[in-house]
Amino acid sequence: MDHPIKRDHARFRKIVKGRIRDNLRKYISNGEMPSPKGDGQFKIPMPSIDTPRFKFGDKQQGGMGQGDGEAGDPVEGEEGEGEPGEGEAGNEAGSKELEVDLSLDELASILGEELELPNIEPKGKKTMESLTEKYTSIGTQGPDSLKHYKRSYKEALKRQIAMGQYDPNNPVVVPIKSDMRYRSADAKVEFENSAVVIYMMDVSGSMGDEQKEIVRTESFWINLWLKSQYKDIEIRYIIHDATAKEVEEETFFKTRESGGTLISSALKLCREIIQSDYNSAEWNIYPFHFSDGDNWSTDDTKLCLEILDNDIIPESNVFCYGQVESRYGSGQFYKDLHAKYGESNEEVILSKIKNKDAILDSIKDFLGKGK
Amino acid sequence: MRSKPIDGALAELRIEIEKYALEYGLDYYPVVFEVCDYDTINILAAQGGFPARYPHWRFGMDYDQLSKGYAYGLQKIYEMVVNTKPCYAYLLNANHWVDQKIVMAHVFGHADFFKNNYWFSNTDKNMMDVMANHGTKIRRYMDRYGQDAVEVFIDKILSLENLLDPAVLFETPEVARRRMASMVVEEQDDSSDDRSSALKSFMRQKARNDGDQVGQAPLPIEDHNSDYDSERYISPRDVMLYLIEHAPLEEWQADILGILREEAYYFLPQRMTKIMNEGWASYWHSTIMTQKALKASEIIDFADHHAGVMAMSKQNINPYKIGIELFRDIEYRWNTGKFGKEYLECTNMEVKENWNLDTGLGREKIFEVRKSHNDITFIDEFFTQEFCERQQLFTYKYNSRTGRYEIDSREFEEIKGKLLTSLTNFGQPVIEVEAVNFKNRGELLLRHVHQGVDLDLNYAAETLKNIHFIWKRPVNISTTQEGVETFMSFDGKEIKTGS
Numbered sequence: 001m002d003h004p005i006k007r008d009h010a011r012f013r014k015i016v017k018g019r020i021r022d023n024l025r026k027y028i029s030n031g032e033m034p035s036p037k038g039d040g041q042f043k044i045p046m047p048s049i050d051t052p053r054f055k056f057g058d059k060q061q062g063g064m065g066q067g068d069g070e071a072g073d074p075v076e077g078e079e080g081e082g083e084p085g086e087g088e089a090g091n092e093a094g095s096k097e098l099e100v101d102l103s104l105d106e107l108a109s110i111l112g113e114e115l116e117l118p119n120i121e122p123k124g125k126k127t128m129e130s131l132t133e134k135y136t137s138i139g140t141q142g143p144d145s146l147k148h149y150k151r152s153y154k155e156a157l158k159r160q161i162a163m164g165q166y167d168p169n170n171p172v173v174v175p176i177k178s179d180m181r182y183r184s185a186d187a188k189v190e191f192e193n194s195a196v197v198i199y200m201m202d203v204s205g206s207m208g209d210e211q212k213e214i215v216r217t218e219s220f221w222i223n224l225w226l227k228s229q230y231k232d233i234e235i236r237y238i239i240h241d242a243t244a245k246e247v248e249e250e251t252f253f254k255t256r257e258s259g260g261t262l263i264s265s266a267l268k269l270c271r272e273i274i275q276s277d278y279n280s281a282e283w284n285i286y287p288f289h290f291s292d293g294d295n296w297s298t299d300d301t302k303l304c305l306e307i308l309d310n311d312i313i314p315e316s317n318v319f320c321y322g323q324v325e326s327r328y329g330s331g332q333f334y335k336d337l338h339a340k341y342g343e344s345n346e347e348v349i350l351s352k353i354k355n356k357d358a359i360l361d362s363i364k365d366f367l368g369k370g371k
Numbered sequence: 372m373r374s375k376p377i378d379g380a381l382a383e384l385r386i387e388i389e390k391y392a393l394e395y396g397l398d399y400y401p402v403v404f405e406v407c408d409y410d411t412i413n414i415l416a417a418q419g420g421f422p423a424r425y426p427h428w429r430f431g432m433d434y435d436q437l438s439k440g441y442a443y444g445l446q447k448i449y450e451m452v453v454n455t456k457p458c459y460a461y462l463l464n465a466n467h468w469v470d471q472k473i474v475m476a477h478v479f480g481h482a483d484f485f486k487n488n489y490w491f492s493n494t495d496k497n498m499m500d501v502m503a504n505h506g507t508k509i510r511r512y513m514d515r516y517g518q519d520a521v522e523v524f525i526d527k528i529l530s531l532e533n534l535l536d537p538a539v540l541f542e543t544p545e546v547a548r549r550r551m552a553s554m555v556v557e558e559q560d561d562s563s564d565d566r567s568s569a570l571k572s573f574m575r576q577k578a579r580n581d582g583d584q585v586g587q588a589p590l591p592i593e594d595h596n597s598d599y600d601s602e603r604y605i606s607p608r609d610v611m612l613y614l615i616e617h618a619p620l621e622e623w624q625a626d627i628l629g630i631l632r633e634e635a636y637y638f639l640p641q642r643m644t645k646i647m648n649e650g651w652a653s654y655w656h657s658t659i660m661t662q663k664a665l666k667a668s669e670i671i672d673f674a675d676h677h678a679g680v681m682a683m684s685k686q687n688i689n690p691y692k693i694g695i696e697l698f699r700d701i702e703y704r705w706n707t708g709k710f711g712k713e714y715l716e717c718t719n720m721e722v723k724e725n726w727n728l729d730t731g732l733g734r735e736k737i738f739e740v741r742k743s744h745n746d747i748t749f750i751d752e753f754f755t756q757e758f759c760e761r762q763q764l765f766t767y768k769y770n771s772r773t774g775r776y777e778i779d780s781r782e783f784e785e786i787k788g789k790l791l792t793s794l795t796n797f798g799q800p801v802i803e804v805e806a807v808n809f810k811n812r813g814e815l816l817l818r819h820v821h822q823g824v825d826l827d828l829n830y831a832a833e834t835l836k837n838i839h840f841i842w843k844r845p846v847n848i849s850t851t852q853e854g855v856e857t858f859m860s861f862d863g864k865e866i867k868t869g870s
Contacts, residue, residue, distance in 0.1 A: 004423075005414045008431030011522075015428050049432070051529040052833030054800050054848075056824045062768030062779060064789060066683035066692070075685045075767045075776040100435075 016100050017110055019049060024114045028363075029356040033220050034107060041101045108228030111221060115363065118370030120229045122193040122284050123317060133185040142182025151181035194232035195284035195317075197223065198273060200266040202291030204241040205258040206328035210356075214324050215290045216253050218359050222288070225367055230284065236273055240266035242296070246273070260296045263289070263333060264303040271311045280315040287312055288320045288366075292329025301336050313347050318371040320349045322362060346371075374407035374415075374422075374461060381406065381462075385475060391663040392479035396738065397655065399482035400496070401457040404475070406464045412448050413437040415461055419638065420453040421502045425509035425630070426518075427525055450474040452481040454641070456496035469672040476659040480652030487742050488647070490640040493540055498637055505630045512623045521627070528611075528628055530837035532635045533799040536608035537643060539636060607803040610817070611635070617807045618842050628841075642797045643745045650694015651741050653680065657695065683763070688790070693762070697749065700758050701740060702733035747794045754790065756783040792823065800826055805849070814860075815842050819850035826850050828859070828868070835861040 020027070034042035065075060102110075111117065138151055156175035160166040166173070201207070201215055227233050237252035238244050244265040247255065270287050278285055295301050313319050323334040334350060341348040351365035352358075377385060385404055392399075407415070417434035418424045440446040449466055453459040460478040462471060485491050495501055513521045605612050611632040615625055641648065657677060665673055681692045704710050708728025717723050740749065764786050768779045780786070795801075801820040809816035815838065819826055831848060838846045839861050847860040859868045 003414055004426060005417060005430055005434050008426055008428055009434055010431070011426075011428040012431035012435060051429075051526065051532075052830050052837060053530055053533050054802050054819065054834050055533075055827050055830050056800055057827040062766060062776070062789075063686060064688050064764060064766050064786065064793070065685040065778075066688065066763050066765075067685045068763065069685075069765065069778050071765075071778050071780060073778045074773075075778060101439075 013100075016049065017102070017106065020044060020102075020107075021110050021114050024110065025357075025360050028217060028221065028360050033217065034102070041103055042107050043099050043101055044107075104224065105228055108224050111225055111363075112228075115360070115368065117225065117364070117367050120226075120284075120367075120370050122195075122230070131187050132190055133187050135183045136186050137184050138181050139184035140178075140181065142184055146183040148181045148183050152179050155179035155181060192231045193284060194234070194282070195226060195230040195286060196234040196236065196278050197226060197286045197288065198236045198238065198270050199252065200238040200240065200244075200270060200287065200289040201252065202241070202261055202263070202266075202294070203239045203255050203257045204261045204294070205256075206261075206292050206294055206326055207256075207324070208326060211292060211324040211326050212253055214353055214356060214359060215322070217356070218290075218322065218353070218363060219288070221359075221363050222366060225363075226286065238266050238269050238273075240269070244269040261291070261294050262300050263291065263295050264300050264307060267304055267307045267312060271307055274312070274315050278315075285316040286318065286320070287316055288322065290322045290324060291333060292326040293323045293331035293333040293335075294329050295333050295336075301333065304333075305336070305340055308348075316347070318347055318349055318369070320351070320366045322351050322353055322366070324353045325355070374405040374411050377404045377406055377462070381471060384472060388472065388475040388659065388664060389479065391659045392476065392483075392655070395655070395658065396734075397479050397483040399458060399479060399486045400455075402460055402478060402482050403457045404460050404462060404478070406462045408464050409441050409447075410438070412451060412461055412463050413441060415451055416448050420451050420459075420461075421499065423503040423506045425506045425525075426513065427522065429529070450478060452478050452485075453499070454485040454491060454494055454496070454637075455498050458482040458485060459499070467672065469669045470676060472664055472669075473656050473660060473673065473676055476656035476664065477652045479659075480655035481648060483655075484644070484648050484651045484741060488640070488644060488745075489743055490537075490540055490643055490745050493542070494637055494640060495633075502634070505634065508630065509627060512627065516623060521623075524624055524627060524841075525631065527837040527840045528631050530834045531611050531614070531841075532631065533797075534608065534610035534802050535635055535639055536606040537639060537797070538606060539609055540640060607805070608801065610802060610804055613804045613807060614838075614841055620841070624841075639797070640745075643747075646690040646694040646697075646746045646794075647741065647744060647749050648694075649691045650696075650698050653691050653695040654698045654737070685767075688764075696762060697753055697758065698737050698740070700755075701753050702737050704733075705736035706731055706733035708732075747791060750787070750790055750794060754787055759783045759786055795822065800824075802848075809847060813844045815844065815846045817846070817848040819848060821851040825852050828852065828857075831859060832861070832866045832868075835859060835866065839863055 034044045036042055069075075135146075138148060152175050153173055156173050156179040157166065159176075159179060160173060199215075199219055201212075203212075223233075223235060235249070237247050237249055239247055239252055239255050239257075240262070241257040242260045242262045242265065246269065266289065274280070274285060274287075295304070308319060321334070321337055323329075323331060325331070331352075334352060337348065337350055341350070343350075346369075349366055349369065349371075351362040353362045381404070389402075413434055415422060416437055417430045424430060437446075437448070441448075447463070449463055449470055451461045458478075458481075460475075460482070462474055466474060485494075509521065509525075605616065607613075611628060614620075615628050615632070620628065660673055660677075681689065681695065683689060683692055706729075707726060708714065708730040709723075709726050714723070714726060717726070740753070744752070760781075760783070765781045766779045766786055766789050767776050769775075770777045801822065803818045803820060804815070805818040806814075806816040808814070817838075831850070835846050835848060845860055845862040847858065849856065849858050851857060855870050857868065857870055859866065861867075
């Protein structure tokens with residue numbers, strides 16, 4: 001049986017998750033993003049979970065140290081770094097900032113619970129092949145680290161009995177090389193649903209840093225949710241002003257161009273990408289477009305609607321347009337889309353993002369339909 | 372969780388090290404050594420050294436942190452000693468052979484300290500059993516009243532866990548018994564029974580509640596200014612006991628409060644003697660190893676380990692380092708006679724420097740010191756200017772102009788003052804109960820005895836909310852902020868702050 005502390009631990013994890021859910025809105029509007037650690041876990045700084053006590057304010061406190069240096073020299077390192085050496089029984093909880101690790105699934109489920117997001121019903125057949133390896137079979141060759149002791153000794157025992165070398169009164173079993181058995185992997189083909197998210201963003205002069213920050217935060221959480229819903233997911237980025245180009249993630253959020261805006265340029269590129277790389281029978285396609293709503297001309301807007309209608313919307317699960325409010329943007333494009341597709345179109349989701357506080361609601365707009 | 376008694380070579384090693392410890396005159400209750408894997412030792416450490424505690428998420432949190440620290444190679448617990456009789460000591464099975472030696476010697480130092488230091492004299496040496504019983508009890512309350520209700524209540528009590536009066540540690544069983552008896556007249560003489568004091572607190576509560584209704588507001592007691600008669604005296608700093616006595620608690624709540632109070636007082640001496648305890652144990656592992664137990668081939672490993680434990684830090688005082696150096700300094704001074712009126716009044720630096728009366732009292736003196744001091748008195752009495760300079764101590768503070776922490780001072784007086792301040796009342800603000808019937812409305816009034824450092828008001832506000840949960844009537848605290856009398860209260864709805 002597990003030690004009771006595992007239950008305390010599970011309890012702690014539950015409290016932490018609850019706390020994160022309660023603070024999700026704050027996290028998101030602060031633009032604080034959990035930092036991925038590489039092994040699929042996310043590190044989240046924890047809002048204080050410690051017990052409130054009467055304690056000294058630290059304004060007047062400072063501290064004490066040992067070592068060289070004159071008055072006025074900086075004290076390197078961070079205050080409260082752990083003391084080295086042997087740990088004493090933990091009767092004093094440390095005051096260190098708490099960081100918790102959550103897996104992508106856990107984090108996504110928190111998001112899902114908080115926003116009451118429905119699971120996505122993938123369209124199309126499960127056509128993507130994916131190979132998964134599982135160590136389910138036994139082989140006669142392999143590295144020592146995969147040696148299967150029980151099976152090896154069984155083989156040895158069989159051999160010894162067969163050869164009449166086994167003495168029940170002195171049950172010594174010595175495996176030789178040919179008795180060794182190793183765990184080995186079986187490759188299994190599974191069919192998956194896969195998805196592609198195509199982000200398009202207007203990087204013309206009117207989109208400021210704050211607007212981009214909003215897009216960045218929003219796209220992080222959208223990616224998180226979609227990743228939890230699809231095993232295989234690809235993400236493409238397109239930036240545009242009067243012309244569009246495909247870029248890396250980093251460039252996507254950093255680029256700033258001046259000049260005019262032709263939304264159609266992005267949509268054209270998006271169409272090209274879909275047509276060349278993603279067969280909509282196999283892929284769930286999610287084009288997201290973020291802008292401040294300015295477009296160069298009504299003619300271009302007309303062209304945009306044409307491309308959407310004829311090429312993009314039929315191929316996609318849903319087309320999402322997020323309009324980030326900016327001082328310079330007219331917001332006209334939203335109105336145009338709204339006039340055409342209305343509020344409750346199944347294939348087009350429109351959302352206005354006023355400020356950082358509205359990010360969470362906008363995420364719900366986009367993902368709340370379970371498309 | 373797996374731990375097993377030591378055997379084989381480790382058992383032989385123990386006999387060897389113990390022989391040295393006894394030769395040096397260390398005196399301790401029998402020590403039971405067990406070896407365990409890192410996971411077990413993390414569990415034990417998270418639970419304050421005890422294999423069985425009551426269920427609470429905070430143990431899980433500490434376990435989480437320790438496990439991660441170990442997995443990332445940031446920290447490793449070599450050993451743990453528990454203040455019980457017999458004294459339990461856990462060794463990590465993955466320790467190197469030299470480490471096991473050091474750790475055993477270190478453990479005997481702690482064991483000696485637990486037995487002989489006055490501040491530990493009234494700690495319950497059966498704590499293994501007591502803690503396990505507390506666990507069982509609280510688990511039963513959880514079964515009956517729901518895990519959430521009980522856990523939430525414990526969360527609130529933990530806010531009070533640092534409001535303790537060290538003087539209570541010296542309450543002899545006789546005094547405690549008389550106080551109990553005065554509280555519950557009906558209760559029979561219980562000097563002979565061995566029930567835990569938490570259980571007694573529970574029974575006392577029961578007896579009291581038989582008289583009046585449970586769940587009522589605290590009974591108004593005379594005038595809040597009048598002193599209690601001496602028999603009913605409760606230290607104003609023993610806030611937990613005040614709540615047990617005066618807050619409108621259910622039986623199970625009063626019992627849990629009593630349990631947590633008992634555990635808090637059990638750990639208090641360890642919080643008050645961190646520097647001495649670690650210094651003493653380190654002094655002995657160093658002495659035993661370098662003079663007796665160390666083989667030539669192990670010197671490098673020993674030095675490496677020892678240096679790691681003694682590392683000085685610019686951000687923190689390392690209690691191991693200050694403790695061991697101070698004990699060594701005392702030993703040196705009493706060996707050479709560098710103490711007393713004559714030495715202190717000597718103005719000739721040359722003579723002072725070479726002062727040596729061959730008094731040879733060092734060893735005797737440090738044994739005496741380990742018996743009668745705690746961290747504050749230890750520093751106050753033996754922390755000298757020479758020592759301070761030799762240890763390269765400094766204070767630092769935040770410079771808002773440069774936005775970084777900077778070395779502030781190397782003045783002896785200032786450093787010592789700061790060190791003593793940080794140790795006063797085991798580093799916690801002094802909070803007293805001023806009145807339990809404040810404004811004659813059953814409100815609780817606490818007073819922060821300001822000793823130079825302000826309270827963190829945000830934390831204070833949250834703490835008041837938690838106390839209100841227990842007290843159920845408005846709670847108030849008076850304190851000083853930036854030199855101004857400040858008054859904070861919580862009436863169940865909002866925090867009010869005024870001057």
